[in-house]
Amino acid sequence: MDATVRTATPTDVLHRVTDGVRRLTGQLTGRRRARAEIPAVDEFPGGVRMYSPVTGAGSPLSPPMRVTPDGDGVVGRCTLGIAHEGPPGYGHGGMSAMLLDELMGWACAAAGSPGMTVSLQVRYHRPVPLETPLRVFARVTGTEGRKISVDGSISTEEDPSVAVVTAEGVFVSPDPDRTRALFPDLQGTPGGRQAHGSR
Numbered sequence: 001m002d003a004t005v006r007t008a009t010p011t012d013v014l015h016r017v018t019d020g021v022r023r024l025t026g027q028l029t030g031r032r033r034a035r036a037e038i039p040a041v042d043e044f045p046g047g048v049r050m051y052s053p054v055t056g057a058g059s060p061l062s063p064p065m066r067v068t069p070d071g072d073g074v075v076g077r078c079t080l081g082i083a084h085e086g087p088p089g090y091g092h093g094g095m096s097a098m099l100l101d102e103l104m105g106w107a108c109a110a111a112g113s114p115g116m117t118v119s120l121q122v123r124y125h126r127p128v129p130l131e132t133p134l135r136v137f138a139r140v141t142g143t144e145g146r147k148i149s150v151d152g153s154i155s156t157e158e159d160p161s162v163a164v165v166t167a168e169g170v171f172v173s174p175d176p177d178r179t180r181a182l183f184p185d186l187q188g189t190p191g192g193r194q195a196h197g198s199r
């Protein structure tokens with residue numbers, strides 16, 4: 001990703017490399033994961049998401065963000081590159097929202113109530129610097145039935161006390177019927193812990 005958005009190589013080289021990439025991806029044969037299939041290596045919800053665009057070590061799109069418990073919430077650490085650029089030299093606002101949305105979802109799962117985002121309000125206080133280690137934080141601030149309120153923030157590792165982006169979100173834990181309908185590949189819903197291991 002970084003190489004493709006940085007290069008200033010001439011067009012003929014780009015064409016040659018494109019052919020090479022097509023040859024390589026052509027070798028990714030065999031069974032392909034179906035749309036709603038949960039990868040066998042995943043622990044869903046609240047654990048490994050190998051191909052997540054935010055945390056997935058197996059995704060070329062992800063920074064990736066590494067998530068660990070932290071006090072009453074969860075912390076995510078990552079560095080955005082120029083593939084994630086919005087204003088020149090700074091992160092895209094959608095990337096910030098995506099990092100926060102994902103980590104706020106992890107905070108729900110860590111608090112024992114995995115949920116999906118129904119509302120996310122993001123405030124951009126300062127631009128997010130690229131190629132700079134970031135610290136994302138999220139914690140559950142309250143629950144009301146299936147509704148979970150969550151706060152989140154992004155700061156730099158160098159200056160963790162200054163939040164450059166903050167967010168407030170509402171997440172909802174789908175009821176068991178809705179969970180089964182949305183995620184047919186989950187075993188033992190509600191709250192099914194792991195993808196089918198037989199694949």
Ligand SMILES: CCCCCCCCCCCCCC(=O)SCCNC(=O)CCNC(=O)[C@H](O)C(C)(C)COP(=O)(O)OP(=O)(O)OC[C@H]1O[C@@H](n2cnc3c(N)ncnc32)[C@H](O)[C@@H]1OP(=O)(O)O
Binds near residue numbers: 101
């Ligand atoms: C095992 C469980 C699995 C969980 C999955 C974890 C995935 C983690 C992946 C994380 C990935 C990262 C994160 C992502 O990317 S998540 C992806 C982005 N989000 C979505 O796609 C969610 C789309 N929404 C839905 O599918 C439904 O709304 C769901 C299924 C979530 C709830 O539909 P359901 O029919 O079940 O619920 P309900 O309509 O009875 O509402 C329930 C309550 O919520 C209140 N309400 C509703 N909307 C709002 C609102 N905007 N502000 C404030 N409150 C709101 C509503 O008034 C009611 O309250 P009350 O009247 O009872 O007081």
